[in-house]
Amino acid sequence: MTRRDLLRTATLATASGLLAACGSDPVEAVPADGVPRGKISVWLHQTKAYDKVFNPLLHKYVQEFGGVDVTPLYVPVDKLDAKLLTAFAGDVPPDLFKVGGWTIPGHARKGRLAPVVPKAMGVADEKALVQAYDERAIGSLSYDGKLYGVPVDYTICYLYYRRDRFAEAGLDPDKPPTTWEEVAEYSKRLTSADGKKVGLQWILGNPQWTLMQLLALVKGKGGTILSPDAAKATLATDAGVEALRYYGSLGNPKLSNPLSGFGLFATGEAAMLVSGLFAMDLFPSLSAKLTFGKVFDIAPMPRWESGQPVAPAYTWGWAVADQSRLPYTAWHFIGYLQREEIAATQLKDASLLTPVKGWEKLPGADQKALDIMAASAPYADFGPQTPVWNEMAKSLTDAADAVAFGKKTPERAAADFDQAMRIAL
16 A cells, blocks of 8 residues: 555544545545544745744644644745646645645646635635635635635735935935836936946746736736637737837846846846735845835836726635545645734734735734735736636746847737737637
């Protein structure tokens, strides 16, 4: 017998009738006593700030529920998706894992995810669970009418800007740009003659950030990246081409930093950047002099003067593998991590927002950051939900980078994107 088979047998015996057998492959049912049991594995990306929240919770949970053992594996954020794909391909996924909401459709379509077990999380049904969270955030973790995750790290993008760079350029640090037209004007004044210092710098070469940056530009112009039913690429329109042209007109793609735009903002080479809530803690960790409110600041996402507001958003979520033999225990542990008091601690210590209902009033984060997010929430846009998200985001990045580096015209790049998506879709 394999180690997994031994574990399944031992768990079945211990539960004494609380597991429902299906041939020789037992699947955990909801225990009559509601007590979790067994050994589960969890994969997650990690930061030092989140370590202080997650690690004590894990140890406390294991102590409180003596019949459970939880084995974590910490994976760099830029490696987690690829590692999960490899694990699924080899039929050895972890029981539970952090997953970007944008990847839910792709995983769910291939049967990799187990639907949420509400009772394991202390609620009667899925409706009650959904009502406990921000509707849009938790909705982004569903596919084909089924809920496959609960949100743990929610953000609506901000415009980050360097107050010191603004002052040096004669711009009022208390009056950041509110429109994309103003961003372009400010960038001219913030760009040095040699191009080594710029105004707004895009995060180049990163599919997730390329999508969010272009989402604001394209949809703000009234266009779309994919059609509303996500069946057709629609970038090669006036709105898409204009957005790409604007994208290519700002920043300096030749500026280099191991941390891309984040690093350039930290050094002061870039004066503006589009990013999420997590960067409130990231930037001070990159440079001790980066004090929020003094050296750098945040503002709502800009909008086109004659366009609609668009606030790119995303959430990471907790999900459970369909192959897990202990889905109840996995979801029970997730429920333990998702308690409201933990949400407040996580926000305070790690700048990660769990969008429980009423998140706008959670203590711990800078109130300005929460106020901007709350005001932007009605315009939150998670981008196209499609099973071929990876292919879409990669093709979009190729198009945007080609324009930024002057390798393609906006018209050619948009047409090439639509053609690539005709094949993928």
